[in-house]
Amino acid sequence: MARSGGALLRRLLASLATLLGVVTLVFLVVRLVPGDPVQNLLGDYADEAQARALRERLHLDEPLWRQYGVYLAALADGSLGISTEPGGRARPVVDRLLEVFPATLDLAAAGLLFALALALPLGTLSALRRGSWLDRGTTTFAVLGAALPVIWLGPVLLYLFGVRLRWLPLPGEPITGLAHLVLPGLVLGLALAGKLTRLLRETTLEALGAAHVFLAHARGVPGRVVVLRHVARASLPPVVTVLGMQLAALLGGAILTEKIFGRPGVGSLLVDAIARRDYDLVQGSVIFVATLYVVTNLAVDLVLVALDPRLRHEA
């Protein structure tokens, strides 16, 4: 117990170090990449006094390490900076992010659900019926799913199901019920579904050849029970690991998906912030999403430890 507690603490500290690295990298990119924020913010017609005032307000006239201190202090109070809304009202970045975050979470959950609903049965079945038409079809689907760009698939499906067939709502129509999540979730989840299906097929094949599975068959355990209890227990952990790593891609894809379907969310907010050159909001959104990713990965690791007792005593 003491040893597993130590491992947990180490993992937590590593996550914190990664987070500090993330915010530092964001700071360095914003401050060191050529490009003058003052000029970007004020445009070409600002006079010298205005420019100097803004430079002072943003602490750009101070040495880099002082700026870094100011930046860390601003992060520590949790506001992530100040953003100006289209109406001109100034609000903490974190408030604006949390306002739209549930919409992004809905989308990501729909994508994840869709991916799992496809990958779990397809991956397992194609391994059990190896070489069959189902297996071949699944492999083709997996390769295609990973290659078709979200930004193409989205508009195509919108056209098919929204414009032509009128089965599903179009962007801009009032958001009611779950119908609005079907297409975005499908588009977002397809690439992940493809990757997970292939992985699960491989890990299932490997598990099927393991001695304990052979033994279970020999003991006369019914086939369905062998698959659900003995095979899945060995084939699923790698899938959970990859799922954790793929959450980043899912969040990245959500930015594009939100724009395609005109959905509110962190992605739409970020795109809007880019167009309005809202520095604090762009920087804050990037930090927010990266933090989310580090935290979910930590959670995935903890789930893995729960699934696989051997990891509990690993250094």
Added chain:
Amino acid sequence: MRRSARIRFGLAILLLLVAAGVLGPVLAPWSPQARDSGAILAPASSAHWLGTDEDGRDLLSLLLHGARVALLVGWGTVLVSAVVGTAVGLVSGFVGGLVDLGLQRLVEVALAFPGVLLAILLLFVAGRPSVTSVVVALSLTGWAGYARVVRGVAASLRTRGYVQAGRLLGLGTPRLLARHVLPGVAGPVLVLMTFQVGAAILAEAGLSFLGLAPQDGTSWGSLLEQGAVLFVKAPLMGLAPGLAIALAVLGVTLLGDGLRDRLDPRGRA
């Protein structure tokens, strides 16, 4: 699809893409800037094989010019990322110790940024994206995957007999790395490179779709952004750029798949 078929099909698409990227501007029947004011959003015709866009520009010519940008961004990103990532991974895995610990923290930070997120930030701050800045932006996190894979292989090779023998013969670390360890990591790196070409093409299209397109070329992603809202009026504008992206990515994915299976017999179906 069988492994050899996948490799051959992937190679064929890749060659087509390279040909379009190199020869495209010569083959293109129109200049990508030429505006045919008599044909705005025109359907396919003998003058414009794939029709025209909102400004009367020839879609086929735009796509051919776009192949060059896709190719430059794809391979540019992969070359920068692979060189940096392999170097970091070799040192990290082979030298070990504190150097390894420090470098691995860097890798973790780079891997903590979802896909195009850091690229969005960099291109936003720099303003006026170019092919070069897109490559830099995507490489900023792209190297980390190589570093992680190469580190693992290099660490396992460190204890191999032939490497130990080289060390006993008095070979220095740089020479050991270059002559005895590097060949061992070539396979996995090659596979990663192939996959990353596709990922970089997708990422560039995504960035352009979000309004961060390189200003010094024609991007498939920008064409797609234009076309996505014009589906009803001009289906070809909506379909063709996406198909170009999908085909390019499919080609390199199949190639990478086939190569991986060939290099790693365990994964064979």
